[in-house]
Amino acid sequence: MEQVVAAPFMSKVEELADFGAMVEQHRPRVFRFLLASLRDPDEAETLTQETFLKAYRARNSFRGDASVSTWLMHIAVNCLRDQLRNRRWQFWRKASQDVDAASLSESLPARAASAEAQMLAREQVQEIWRVAGELPLKQRTVFLLRFVEELEISEIAAATGTAEGTVKAQLFEALKKVRNQLMRTR
Amino acid sequence: MKQEHWKEQDVIKAVAAGKSWGQKKHSEECVACAAEERWLIDALTSFRETVHSYTAKYPVASFVPSSQRLQTGMWAARIAGAVLALLLLFALPAYRTRQQHARELREQQDAQLLQQIDDQVSSTVPQALEPLMNLASTSSASGQIKSNPTQESQ
Numbered sequence: 001m002e003q004v005v006a007a008p009f010m011s012k013v014e015e016l017a018d019f020g021a022m023v024e025q026h027r028p029r030v031f032r033f034l035l036a037s038l039r040d041p042d043e044a045e046t047l048t049q050e051t052f053l054k055a056y057r058a059r060n061s062f063r064g065d066a067s068v069s070t071w072l073m074h075i076a077v078n079c080l081r082d083q084l085r086n087r088r089w090q091f092w093r094k095a096s097q098d099v100d101a102a103s104l105s106e107s108l109p110a111r112a113a114s115a116e117a118q119m120l121a122r123e124q125v126q127e128i129w130r131v132a133g134e135l136p137l138k139q140r141t142v143f144l145l146r147f148v149e150e151l152e153i154s155e156i157a158a159a160t161g162t163a164e165g166t167v168k169a170q171l172f173e174a175l176k177k178v179r180n181q182l183m184r185t186r
Numbered sequence: 187m188k189q190e191h192w193k194e195q196d197v198i199k200a201v202a203a204g205k206s207w208g209q210k211k212h213s214e215e216c217v218a219c220a221a222e223e224r225w226l227i228d229a230l231t232s233f234r235e236t237v238h239s240y241t242a243k244y245p246v247a248s249f250v251p252s253s254q255r256l257q258t259g260m261w262a263a264r265i266a267g268a269v270l271a272l273l274l275l276f277a278l279p280a281y282r283t284r285q286q287h288a289r290e291l292r293e294q295q296d297a298q299l300l301q302q303i304d305d306q307v308s309s310t311v312p313q314a315l316e317p318l319m320n321l322a323s324t325s326s327a328s329g330q331i332k333s334n335p336t337q338e339s340q
Contacts, residue, residue: 023249032241045247052249099240107240108232124229125236146202147230148237153203171202172195179198182229 012064019059023052026069029149030076036144037080039098039133047083051076066158073151073159077141084137101126124182131181132174139174142167192219201226 016022030051035044054075062071105122112118132140141160145151153171157164192200192212200209200223213220306313 035241036237041244104236104240108236109239121232125233128233148234168203172198175198175202179226
């Protein structure tokens, strides 16, 4: 499990002083979240760059109310929302370059006791990937932030700019759909 | 007192946002509910590990904000250059045509003025004195007639 933790005794604002090091530390998480949301590696890469460019421009206004990680996720969520709004007009965009469930599930680490268990786990991953792709944007965002990025409810609320109660409700709806789909293949 | 098994929403709530004290106690005692919870958590863990493993394959692109800003500036300069070239391409011929028209008109006006001057210079008397000139010519003609007898008498 990956932990994004700031160096000890370093304040949140100081963490931004070495911007290059900060990018290196947080970039994998931002890219991963955007790739899981958009499913297009090129688009995710472009949006990751945009997220850090916006962060760079706004670095002087960062007061340290939230952690750098949460602040970056907030920028990434806004970039994602804008991108998906623009995507409606991109009728020429090819969906074929999107990451499909089968190719994703090949990356499942081999930790199952048997080949059969590994195959079942792979099927589950595929189903979750498919269902997550069909979720409304807000539900998908909180689902990915919670179960892929392992953010706390309060952190998700800060990153998405919504109340904790709303986050819980969206998370409940999202997980219900995922569980129902998994139950069908059980 | 034996607690009831979890319903669907209890499992989802427990996995999504954590368990209450009562739920924790129940999952410790009830094997069936604990297994139900474990099954969902395992599926989500597999999903998380797969996404982490998949995205780790992508190379990390370097982020250099200053060069990007420079690139943006270069693009702006390129666009401005293209707009200027287009302006020159369309505006210059139009400007030239307009200048040529103005020159032709001026030449035409000059020619007309010169013609008028020529006309005025070539005439023996000014235009305003022409009626007087006509009168003078008429009277001189009659004078010539009258003078003839005088000449004859001399």
